[in-house]
Amino acid sequence: MKYNHRLLLKGNEAAVYGALLAGCDCYFGYPITPASEIAQAAALLFPKLHRTFIQAESEIGAINMIIGGVAAGHRCLTASSGLGISLKQEGVSYLAGYEMPAVILDITRGGPGLGNIGPEQADYFQLVKGGGHGSYKCLVFTPNSVQEMCDMTVDAFHMAEKYRMPAYVMADGVIGQMMESVELPEPATDVYDPEWKMGRIVDGKANYITSIYMEHDDLEAQNVKLQKKYREIEAKEQRCENYLTDDAELVIVAYGICSRIARGAVDQLRAEGLKVGLIRPQMVYPFPVDALQKIVKGGKAKAVMSLEMSAGQMIEDVKLAVECKLPVVLCNRMGGNVPGGDEVCAAAKKVLKELAK
Amino acid sequence: MSEKVKFGRSAVFFDPFERRPGPIKKNMHYCPGCGHGILHKLIAEAIEEYGIQGKTVIIAPVGCAVFAYYYFNVGSISVPHGRAPAVATGASRANPESFVISYQGDGDLAAIGFNEFIQAANRGEKISVFFVNNSNYGMTGGQMAPTTLPGQITTTSPYGRNPETDGFPTKVCEIVNALEAPVYIERVALTSTANILKAKKAVNKAIENLRDRKGFSLVEVLSPCPINLKMNADQVNDFIDEKMTKFFPLGCLRDRSAATPVGELPPAIIREPEEVKSLLLPGISENSNAADASKFAVFSKERRVKICGFGGQGVLSLGLNLANMGRLSKLNVSWMPSYGPEQRGGAASCAVIVNSGAISSPMVDRDCDLLIAMTQTGLDKFRHVLGGNGILVYDHSTMAKPEVGANQKVYGLDALAIANSVGNPKCANSAIIGALSVILRENGFSESEEKAFDAAYLDAITENFAAKPAVLKQNLEAFAAGKKAALA
Structure with missing residues (x-):
């Protein structure tokens, strides 16, 4: 029998297919716009494969069910948006402390507070900078298409397991809600059975999992170990796509839907003879520092523009990456507004004009 | 009933307690006169008696029992405050062959984690919850708990719990008894040999239900905390027997164990790639025109x-x-x-x-x-x-x-x-x-x-x-x- 792997799916749905095909056994989640199609697709599809779907009582319930399912040695998925992710942060800190892998989808919306259901990218800080208590990091994938919603969910499981830490797939409401044709991968055939799982008997003793280290020196040593892991990730796992950056005088940095708009704007500006390029982070933790260092060292770039649907959150990482060697400007919209291509072009032209002075 | 653990230490306990840091490896970290040690023993004996040690998981709370994994040689995890029933849900659903125990105190279960608890009870999760009610927050130094009695002095109710502003003690078993799903609900006390034997029966029933996957069992245990209550052993037992039981009467509120059939394991997860594809993907039509x-x-x-x-x-x-x-x-x-x-x-x-x-x-x-x-x-x-x-x-x-x-x-x-x-x-x-x-x-x-x-x-x-x-x-x-x- 031949099956059609090419489907028309919402970004939210594609992530659920990706998870199932990656071998995810459990979905625990609470509905929230604009992420609800994830819970709906999971409710429909997980039981078909005799896998677990629970509509949890809350985001807190959901992330703790994840802790239980992951500790039991299974791949688990949850999803939410903005304010729901804020509620999950306690559990995510524990996952980091336990050194347990889990995949969390964040279909971002407007804030602060209840905000609205429009697409913002204002969850950057809470995902990239830790978000909960303690000095920890999470992997953060930033898909910009429905295909990547599927593929990066698969990748998120693998990288989370490789480094034993939580991984987010952060997509704005546009990427979650839009439909695109997507080519689904083959189902995973690996046997997932982590050696650290709770209850595994090793030398007659059942494994336990904890994040508590009463001795200060022990907790310091655990933190040193975690930081070493994060430095390794920062050195090895940066992911981005460079578009016409080699000769660019202005380099736009944008992820998610902003990167799609930026790419259109780059084409338009190039057609007008303006040397503009795009760095699209496919992960924002680790941040593509090397790509930005390269344009600094290349000597052609005169400025960098961070394009974001927030008050300017990623721009801090852009500034750290260029180490004050290039001016970094912000082009942004907030409140659920998506920047238009013309708007980006106008902002880019303004920067180029200033530079020419 | 088996006699083999009547004396000495259950084989479900480590011996010595190697996971406990510091020089003390034979004794538990609990204060003198604390009820946790007794309840630990009853649970360990029941796990041994019903032969489920290899597949048992104890979810350790935040509270005095946070270090339960020092003692029990079963799978364990120490979880965020109050979230044990949600973690237990995830563990039990992900691995239905395991036997999951949620062990919680009164702050953990009846205050910060009440929602996780009551929702797991309402879903009828196939877990057993042991709820230690000692009328105060032991680990943090004797603060007011949801179960603190009216007038009772604690470090955060220095003038006595005032029902006008602090409400009345939370009757957990009675609230759970309003739900449809739970199979077994009983409140016991650890104040006398007779009461401890009753507690042992209740613990055994909850573990038997767990083994038989019958559903949600709750055993609330009125437990002495003499250090924080600033009482000696006799005084704390009198406090429980005479004062606590007025609000928290002992006894079985529900036992549908016998009428509930042994639970079936859910069907195995489908992983075989062709079968996965047949269930997830549409077939390619032979009449395709595009x-x-x-x-x-x-x-x-x-x-x-x-x-x-x-x-x-x-x-x-x-x-x-x-x-x-x-x-x-x-x-x-x-x-x-x-x-x-x-x-x-x-x-x-x-x-x-x-x-x-x-x-x-x-x-x-x-x-x-x-x-x-x-x-x-x-x-x-x-x-x-x-x-x-x-x-x-x-x-x-x-x-x-x-x-x-x-x-x-x-x-x-x-x-x-x-x-x-x-x-x-x-x-x-x-x-x-x-x-x-x-x-x-x-x-x-x-x-x-x-x-x-x-x-x-x-x-x-x-x-x-x-x-x-x-x-x-x-x-x-x-x-x-x-x-x-x-x-x-």
């Missing part, structure tokens, strides 16, 4: 469509149909709706882009090739997005012929009338797509491109209504009628 349109010159650049109208007019599904036609023709497609409350009544719109190459932004806010307007309001909102050479299709039945630019084309169609003529107003979309076939032919589609368009429609609508042959037939009729109307 051409590979990725080589067509017309799709060598983005073709951008905007559809606007009113919720319920089929605006979003018209876009979906076009997107599916593109997908089946091996083109890249995107479909972007207005989402949220907008789709639940009021204005609706969506954008569709097809291209043989990559699609940049899925938003259509300019250079639109085809604008389909089902309402005047929609047209007013989006007419500015239509490109200079764009095509406007409007619903002839609800609006007057709009003015368009010099190089723009405009076509009116009474799609609803056509749909009604085939007996199903929901087929208006197919009438519009039928008309589009002709309109696009007039505006640059070659004959073979028109044929491919029609074949893609046939595939898309067949896929969509595979299970509803009557509706499929109506749609095909509407498509043909739409084509005919456009030709006229």
Whole structure:
């Protein structure tokens, strides 16, 4: 029998297919716009494969069910948006402390507070900078298409397991809600059975999992170990796509839907003879520092523009990456507004004009 | 009943307690006179007696029992404050062969984690919860708990718990007894040999239910905390027996164990790739007609469509149909709706882009090739997005012929009338797509491109209504009628 792997799916749905095909056994989640199609697709599809779907009582319930399912040695998925992710942060800190892998989808919306259901990218800080208590990091994938919603969910499981830490797939409401044709991968055939799982008997003793280290020196040593892991990730796992950056005088940095708009704007500006390029982070933790260092060292770039649907959150990482060697400007919209291509072009032209002075 | 653990230490305990840091490896970390040690012993003995040690998991709370994993040689995890029943749910559902115990104190269970607890109880999770009620927060130094008695002095109720402002003690068993799902609910005390023997019976029943996967069992244990209550052993036992039991009467509130059948394990997870695919993916139809349109010159650049109208007019599904036609023709497609409350009544719109190459932004806010307007309001909102050479299709039945630019084309169609003529107003979309076939032919589609368009429609609508042959037939009729109307 031949099956059609090419489907028309919402970004939210594609992530659920990706998870199932990656071998995810459990979905625990609470509905929230604009992420609800994830819970709906999971409710429909997980039981078909005799896998677990629970509509949890809350985001807190959901992330703790994840802790239980992951500790039991299974791949688990949850999803939410903005304010729901804020509620999950306690559990995510524990996952980091336990050194347990889990995949969390964040279909971002407007804030602060209840905000609205429009697409913002204002969850950057809470995902990239830790978000909960303690000095920890999470992997953060930033898909910009429905295909990547599927593929990066698969990748998120693998990288989370490789480094034993939580991984987010952060997509704005546009990427979650839009439909695109997507080519689904083959189902995973690996046997997932982590050696650290709770209850595994090793030398007659059942494994336990904890994040508590009463001795200060022990907790310091655990933190040193975690930081070493994060430095390794920062050195090895940066992911981005460079578009016409080699000769660019202005380099736009944008992820998610902003990167799609930026790419259109780059084409338009190039057609007008303006040397503009795009760095699209496919992960924002680790941040593509090397790509930005390269344009600094290349000597052609005169400025960098961070394009974001927030008050300017990623721009801090852009500034750290260029180490004050290039001016970094912000082009942004907030409140659920998506920047238009013309708007980006106008902002880019303004920067180029200033530079020419 | 087995006698083998009557004396000495249960084999479910480590001996010595190697996981406990520091020099003390034989004793538990609990204060003198604390009830946790007794309850630990009863649970360990029951796990041994019912032969479930190898598959048992104890979820350790935040509170004095946070270090339960020092002692029990079973799977364990120390979890966030109050969340043990949610963690237990995840562990038990992910691994239904395991036997999961949630061990919690009164702050953990009845205050910060009450929602996780009551929801797990209400779902009837197949777990057993041991709830240690000692009327105060032991680990943090004797603060007021949900179970602190009226007038009782604690470090955060220095003038005594005032029911006017702090409420009355939370009767957990009684609240759980209002739920349908739980199988077994009993409250016991650790104050005398007789009471401890009753507690042992209750613990055994909860562990037996766990082994037999019968459902949710709760044992509330009134437990001495002499250090924080600043009492000696006799005083604390009197406090429990004479004062606590007034609010928390001992006894079994519910036992449906005997009437509840032994639980079945759920079916094994399906992982075999062919079976996974058969359950997740559609089969490839042998009657597929759609051409590979990725080589067509017309799709060598983005073709951008905007559809606007009113919720319920089929605006979003018209876009979906076009997107599916593109997908089946091996083109890249995107479909972007207005989402949220907008789709639940009021204005609706969506954008569709097809291209043989990559699609940049899925938003259509300019250079639109085809604008389909089902309402005047929609047209007013989006007419500015239509490109200079764009095509406007409007619903002839609800609006007057709009003015368009010099190089723009405009076509009116009474799609609803056509749909009604085939007996199903929901087929208006197919009438519009039928008309589009002709309109696009007039505006640059070659004959073979028109044929491919029609074949893609046939595939898309067949896929969509595979299970509803009557509706499929109506749609095909509407498509043909739409084509005919456009030709006229």
